[in-house]
Amino acid sequence: MILATPEATRTYYRTQQQIAGKTASAADRLLRRRLTDDFDSSWSRLRPDLLALVSTGRAAAAASAIDYIPAVLDETGQRGDPTGVIDTAGFLATAPDGRDLGTLLDEATIRAKQAVGRGLAATEALTAARRWTTGTVLTVMADTSRGVVAADIAQRPTITGYVRMLNPPSCDRCVILAGKWFRWNEGFQRHPRCDCRHIPASEDVAGDYRTDPYEYFHSLSTEDQYRIFGKSNARAITEGADIYRVVNINTRGLGTVKSARKYGTPHRMTPDDIFKVAGTRTNAIRLLEREGYITGPQVRGGNILGQREGLGQFGKGGKARGASDAVRAARETGVRDPLNRYTMTAAERRLYDAKIRMDIANTGVFPRSIGANSADKYVRPQPITDRQLQTIRQQYDDEVRKLRANPERTPESVRTLARLLGINI
Structure with a gap:
C-alpha cells in the first residue's frame, strides 16, 4: 500500500523552513544595517552578533529534528527503537562541514573583496557578500537538521534507509532523485541551498508528487518546466523521454560510442540538437527514440535496469x-x-590516488601503481624523471584546486578524506 507523504513530515519541514527562513532573513538584515565598505572593521564588530544569531537558529533546527523521526515512524506504523539518545550539542560544535562556524562565515568579507577586485563598486560588493551569506546560512541550517535526522535513522537498526523527498520549488538535479530510496549510511547528495529531506523507511512509503519526478514535473506549469529543465529538455520529457537521461545528459554531457553500445547512452545529439533539426513532431519523437532518450514507460526510478547494488x-x-x-x-x-580504496567513490579515489602518487614521486621513484601490486616485487623501482614528476604534481594540484574552488559543493566524504590525507582545504 502506497501512502501519502506523512503529515509529520509535512509539519516538520514547514517548521524547518520557517526556522531557516527567519534566521537567514535576520542575518541579511544584520549585514544590510552594519556591514560597510570598511569590510574588515565593520565585520569584526557585527561578527559576534551574526554568530550568535546563526547558532540560535541551528539550535532550534536541531531541537525540532529530534522529534521528527519518532513522529513519522509512529504515523507510518514503522517500528524503529533507538539504541541511544541523540545529543544535539555534537552537531552544533562546528559548522556541518567540520570547520569552525565563524571561519565559514568570515568568507563573506572575502567575497566582498573579491567582488571589488573584479571591478565592482562597493555597494555591489556588499550585495554579493549578503547574497553569499544568505545562501550559506540556508545551507548550514538544512545540513544541521539533516545531520540530526541521519544520525537518528542510523541508531534505529530496523530502519534500513530513507526516501528522498522534494521540498518544492526544486531544481532538475533534485527532481530526478525524488522518491529514490537510499541505505541509511549513504550520504545525502545536495547542492548549496538544497532543502530536500529524508523520510525514514525500510521501503518507499511516500507516494505523492514529492517523491515521483514525473508527478512533480507534470504538476508544474509549462513556464516553470522550461525554467527548471530548459525548453528543449522539458519538451523532450513531455514527449515521453526518460527524465533521468535528459537531466544527466544536461549535467554530464553526451556519452561515448562505447557507452552507447553497451548501455544505450545517448552520445550524438542532445534534445536541443534534435528539436533544431527534427522539423516535425513525429520526426522529433523518432530521433528521441533513436538517440536513447525515449526508452519505455515513464516510471519513477527509471526503466533502464542494471546492477543496482553491484560491487562497483x-x-x-x-x-x-x-x-x-x-x-x-x-x-x-x-x-x-x-582510507580503503576499494570502498571509495570515484571522487574520493581521484583525490586519494593523486596524493599517493605525489607522495611516492617525492621520494624520487615513479609510482607504477597505487597500493600493493603483486607485479611490483618483480620490477626494480624506476627513478622518476622531471617530466613525470611535473605531470604528477599537476594532477595533484588540479585535485586540490577543485577542492578549494568549491568547498561547499564538495561531498563531506571527500573533505574528510582530504583532512585524513593532511590536505589543507
Missing part, C-alpha cells in the same frame, strides 16, 4: 583480492573505512 567498477566488480570483502563489510556494518 574497481577490481572488476569486486574480484580483486579484498575488494568484495571490503565492500560487503561496509554495507553490513554501515561503517566505511575512508
